[in-house]
Amino acid sequence: MRTPWSRPAPRRAALSLLSAALVAACAPAPACAQDEPFTVKTLRFDTRVGPQRDQRCEVVGDLYVPRSATAATPAPAILTTNGFGGSKDDQAPAARAFARRGYVVLSYSGLGFGGSRCRITLDDPDFDGRAGQQLITFLGGGSAATDGTRIDVVRRDTRGSDGRPHEHDPRVGMIGGSYGGQVQFAVAGVDPRLDTIVPQITWNDLSYALAPNNTSLTEGVSAATPGVHKTLWTTLFFSVGLLRGVEYALDDPARLLPCPNFADQACRAKLEMDATGHPSPATVAFARHASVATYLDRVRIPTFLQQGQADTLFNLQESLATYRGLRARGVPVRLFWHRWGHSGGAAPGEIDPAEPERGYETRQSLAWFEHYLKDRGPRPPQDFQFFRDWVDYEGDAGAAYAAAPAYPVGATRTLRLSGTDALVPDGEPVRAGAAAFTTTVASLPTSFTELSALTQSPPVRDLDGTFAAWSTAPLPDDVTSVGVPRLTVRVQAPRSADPAFMPVLFAKLYDVAPDGTVELTHRLISPVRIADPSQPVEIELPGVVHRYRRGHTIRLVLAGGDAAYRGGTVPMAVRVLTDATTPGTLVLPVEGDRGLPTGLEAERAAARTCTSRRTVTFRVPLRRGERITRVETTVDGRRRAVRRGRSLRATVVLAGLPRGTVRVRVRLRTSRDRTITRTGTYRLCARR
Structure with a gap:
């Protein structure tokens, strides 16, 4: 499975599974970097995964470091991994593009693929999430690769998404598609140090994706009655996984038994659904444990959801379930329905791997990271955008997108x-x-x-x-x-x-x-x-x-x-x-697009900045002898510094932000174990 940032691997009997075709300029990552403004080094990492952290998995990755990133001038980082059946090499176009723009990038092969050991665990937080967590520790300078490599060139944060300070906390985001999209949720669910994610064409509930039932829905896409086995897709998945296991069997023969290259429950689930046509309760529980639907409460960071209209594997309802769940929890989230998916290619002008600013969607991803990782540029809109294939345009695909404040639209x-x-x-x-x-x-x-x-x-x-x-x-x-x-x-x-x-x-x-x-x-x-x-x-x-x-x-x-x-x-x-x-x-x-601006018009509007400044002050009187022991302040989900004393002050600087509103939330604990929460919604600036 590939994303707009990925380079297509060989088709391998049509099993690379994603049709967003982007061709990379060159193949092995280190060979491409000689004349680039960054260095590339392949590293291996020992990780401990599983519910008890008692299983060792070696992970291979390529580290891209801009020449401008030093201990004195650290840069934010981006962590990315492959789609199902791929490897770190598929992410080379994305890694090079981000490294040229000043990001430290670690592109790694997911567990069971591309030289990384262990079997495929379907992006389960206990396995794939914990592996990603340990790579974040490396980016934060807290651990070394197996060859002893350590880095100190990544910008540090003072607090995580839980409002607490953490050791070895880098400023880091994640991007990737399909299997490389769900793992972002898995990492976010176990590691509050992750700052923002851009998951593409991925699932909300894997039990729905592989055996959907579109009636008797309980929440999101999850249903009370077992679904209908998606035979062709699951057969393709198992073929890919088996081939990857055979490819690396000499180095890691344990991957082939008893379930070839998959967690044992996966083989039982496949055989069961082939026979009966539906998943058992045990299979549903296994699939949901590897699904963000199960642990959405633990995802608290700005999320840019990108889902494909041409996708019979992970449909638009999957993204809607995640979008609605995050919005209900007050998490900053943007929903973007592009043309391409597992079942169809990108539209002209949606993506540009060599010059991401020239592709409408890739430009939106860049702007998202510029704001949330570099603190530059206007705050991205938390809107809903969708591609319209009936609109004639030339060049930038933003002309064919419509932008709405939120989903749903129309009547x-x-x-x-x-x-x-x-x-x-x-x-x-x-x-x-x-x-x-x-x-x-x-x-x-x-x-x-x-x-x-x-x-x-x-x-x-x-x-x-x-x-x-x-x-x-x-x-x-x-x-x-x-x-x-x-x-x-x-x-x-x-x-x-x-x-x-x-x-x-x-x-x-x-x-x-x-x-x-x-x-x-x-x-x-x-x-x-x-x-x-x-x-x-x-x-x-x-x-x-x-x-x-x-x-x-x-x-x-x-x-x-x-x-x-x-x-x-x-x-x-x-x-x-x-x-x-x-x-x-x-x-x-x-009437879904009636009266809506195009994506390009919305982009220009978001780029307009204010010149005013405003200070928002929350005053919280303390009782005699009481003091503040912990403070968490967010503005639209982003952490802000506060002053401590007998009153609490949170300052919001509006310069450079687009017109609109922000939601400020202050939560504090006192020495008397009191929890006090104050919230407010404020206009960023008035019209000129």
């Missing part, structure tokens, strides 16, 4: 299922009907939507008699949909307490042109396993950014199988019921 439009084949606007008469179809034995693939990472070119197909469909009349105007559609239907099917015998359906929305051409937006579908067909079934359809053109029709399809999934194990008859009293409903997010 909603309700359509109702009528009879056996129609979608009608809310308020129009609804005909009674029962659309019937059959699911096949052993989850035979009666529908085709994608070949996962291999190709998206074959046309979509549904076998007659194995699906039901409802269509609108030709649209009188364009319909712009940004977000997650929601479907409610009444289903008549056999009921079972065993997930293996529950009805399994696949919901999707087609865009049908006047000539009959069918488009399934980015090949996205929503599998559902229905625990109780006697109740209305609420389904989240795939999140999309899509424009249905005037004259086209919107077609809702419920199918009984899909070639990319291990569906139901037994054949069953399914009926979808509708009548005027209880019709099925499809709620579409619409």
Whole structure:
């Protein structure tokens, strides 16, 4: 898996898995640095991982040090690692780009990949998180590589995200995609010294990503009922992991047994889901332990979430779950839905590996680090931006992005299922009907939507008699949909307490042109396993950014199988019921970009600075004999210095910040074990 900053590795039988293609200028990192303003050195690190820190894992990484970074003039650092199946070498373009711009960079191979030892543990905080934590200690000067290398050229912090001082605390951020995105959460969850993260195209709940159920959702994308096995993607993952294990078997033969190159639970989970089509409670618990959904409370640092619209592995709902969770906890977070993902490439002008400032998305990442690591430039907006593939532009892709203050955007439009084949606007008469179809034995693939990472070119197909469909009349105007559609239907099917015998359906929305051409937006579908067909079934359809053109029709399809999934194990008859009293409903997010500025316009607005200054003062009288023992002050999640005494003062300097508001929070403990919290929201500056 590669990111916009990565260089593509050899395709290796189509198993490199990420299609954001960026070509690096040269191959081995040390060979590229001779004429560069930085040095590069390959290092190895002994790390101790596991719940008890009793497992030794050797990690290999390349250290990039700008020639301007010294003990007297230290620089901030960036930690980055590969996507699934890759290595530190994939991150060389990112490392060189950041090193040229004055960052110390440590690019390392994740556990089980690219020369790093131990088996694949799926970005579990106890393993991958702890390994990353020890690399942060190295960047902070607190440990040495195996050859004795120590560094003292990284800028230091005085307090972590928990408000406490920590030894060997560097100013450091992380960036990376997919597997290299989730590990950032894993590190943030165990190490308060990490300052900011930029996770790209990654998961919120791995049990959902690999076996999604888009009904009976409890929180975010997590569901109460086991999901539907995403067979093609998991098979690709295991093929990649096995190949990497064989590649390094001579140096580390223990990786091959009993589960080749994976934690033992991973093999059990794969065999189980191949057989039954769904994960057991133990597998769900194993996957969720390696998911930010489980430990989101421990992530307290500014987070720039970047998720792909063209992604059938980690869909847009995954990023929404993390985004909403962080916002609810008051963590500064920005949500960015770009074009590229595991299932499709980047749009022109989104990314530029040689000159990141020329690519809209790579420029946003640079600006994020400039602010949060170098204390330069305006405060990045905590907004929601999304790419629109229907916008014509030349050059910078920012012209095709729309920027909103937050998600969701626009309005909603309700359509109702009528009879056996129609979608009608809310308020129009609804005909009674029962659309019937059959699911096949052993989850035979009666529908085709994608070949996962291999190709998206074959046309979509549904076998007659194995699906039901409802269509609108030709649209009188364009319909712009940004977000997650929601479907409610009444289903008549056999009921079972065993997930293996529950009805399994696949919901999707087609865009049908006047000539009959069918488009399934980015090949996205929503599998559902229905625990109780006697109740209305609420389904989240795939999140999309899509424009249905005037004259086209919107077609809702419920199918009984899909070639990319291990569906139901037994054949069953399914009926979808509708009548005027209880019709099925499809709620579409619409008008998503109406009245919004483009990304470029929002970028220019954010760059406008204020000239005013303002002092915000919180006064907290202390009781007789009482003193302040600990103070934590943040402005939009960023730590600020305070004065101590019989009153508490927190000063916010507004010069150089964009117009808007900031939220100030002061929390202190006293010698009498009192906790006092003061918060306030303030305008940064008035309009000129």
